[in-house]
Amino acid sequence: MADLDRMSVTAEAIAQMAKTPDPRMREVMAAAIRHLHDFAREVDLKPDEWLAGIAFLTAVGQACTPYRQEFILLSDVLGLSRLVNVMHDAEGREAAGTETSLLGPFFREKAPEFAPGESIAVHSTDGEQMVLFGTVTDADGRPVPDAEIDIWQTDAHGQYDLQANDPEVMDLRGRYRTDAAGRYHMRTVKPIGYSIPMDGPVGKFVRQQDRHGMRPAHIHVLVQAPGYRELVTALYLGDDPNIDSDTVFGVSDSLVVTPSMGLPGAPRSDLPAVRYDFRLSRLAAGETGGRVGADPSQMMPAAQ
């Protein structure tokens, strides 16, 4: 090994990875090394700062549990999750397809199934009731029958089921199916905006940056149907004070909604409603439709 200087150490590190059998891993890691080293050189990273970074990442990793994915939260507040989302979206979504948003750290597989019109607010029933209805179609407007629509959200106090009470009890999340005409009808209580979890290292980091750490009120949506790209999105409530400063950069204008009375076609006249028509993009050949997010319980390493 020739004596290494501040530039040659980068070439040496990449050279040592040159035999990586997986060409994509080789490409991604070479780029990661270059950008990581460029960053360190640009800011002239000091040993105590490096150590603070190590300690921070360690704390983030140690804060992860089967019910909490602190690294996804970090990726979220750094804008990385949204960036990966936007790139994935631009590549596979048809122009008329619904825009996507972040899955976030609170998604869980196998949420309870509900019949049309039933409410996902089973245990936490506080708050103003509202209806969601509309259709699921392809990008050309043709109905998609029997599509599965998974929604999940906070209660009226800003907490997900995983944060409130017994994490084994699922609440304010559920799965619905569209009818033969691609129509759906869901009921819930109005979610409220909430702070990301501020009791961990990422919360401390956000406070150090003088950020409010708030997400505007929203309802997460995941729509799946065979032959279509999985749609991971969310509907944001337009009257939230933080609608323009989401701390995880999830909001798009086309996903902002406002519940109102007397909507044409609303299945109930006694509750404020939102009509939203989801448009699915066809799955491209060979596309697996990876998801920007994950069930935290699936992200923990196996016990050593």
Next chain:
Amino acid sequence: MADLDRMSVTAEAIAQMAKTPDPRMREVMAAAIRHLHDFAREVDLKPDEWLAGIAFLTAVGQACTPYRQEFILLSDVLGLSRLVNVMHDAEGREAAGTETSLLGPFFREKAPEFAPGESIAVHSTDGEQMVLFGTVTDADGRPVPDAEIDIWQTDAHGQYDLQANDPEVMDLRGRYRTDAAGRYHMRTVKPIGYSIPMDGPVGKFVRQQDRHGMRPAHIHVLVQAPGYRELVTALYLGDDPNIDSDTVFGVSDSLVVTPSMGLPGAPRSDLPAVRYDFRLSRLAAGETGGRVGADPSQMMPAAQ
């Protein structure tokens, strides 16, 4: 928040951090965001790859214990530790000062104190004995009396005390002091090259890159004396087969040594010896002398 695209999400993330009160943190994080996002854009990072990265970092964090710092190990195998080291060195070390090397994950505070000539091989005594002797001077060659020299290394089977047997028992590490003429005399057994810990996520990562994961045999050295920059370095044994392909990029030519018999001035004639004269750089005004590395037990987050 305007609709974000693959470029504007970066500006938006930096803008949301613009109120960070600490100007250095603001600068470092803005650069971190730019390089992180540039990396993701350059490789067009896919959701499943992003998720694999999250899972990997989570596993690295979860592998950290009071006796093991897996994130420092990751930094080491990515060449980042060496880069930070080289930059720190170039900034503060006097031209004639001894080159530095990595502290690594096995340093421990408060190693046992030894008198000149005593051996640090107290429990693990297998292997060929050797002597280390020489002087500690300033960069102009003036002796530094009462300097503390901390050394630590593997046993003759390639394990540190933290890896072998009871981690509470310190072995093959110790502190010596220079005499009034700046001279020191230490005794140990010859270390052997070893694999970095391969049973964790970083080991798996290194295997995926078809790297041997070996470090050439070396003795870690930390020299401290009031008024001087802390010297973190290591002496590498020149006959090690991996002397040119250290998996953590720690070797410098000026730190390669070969034990031999009959050295002038050697304190013992019956053992092979290495003479090494350490030259300390003066501490610059206001410099705190941060260390590229840490005692793993100091790096764990406080219990929540």
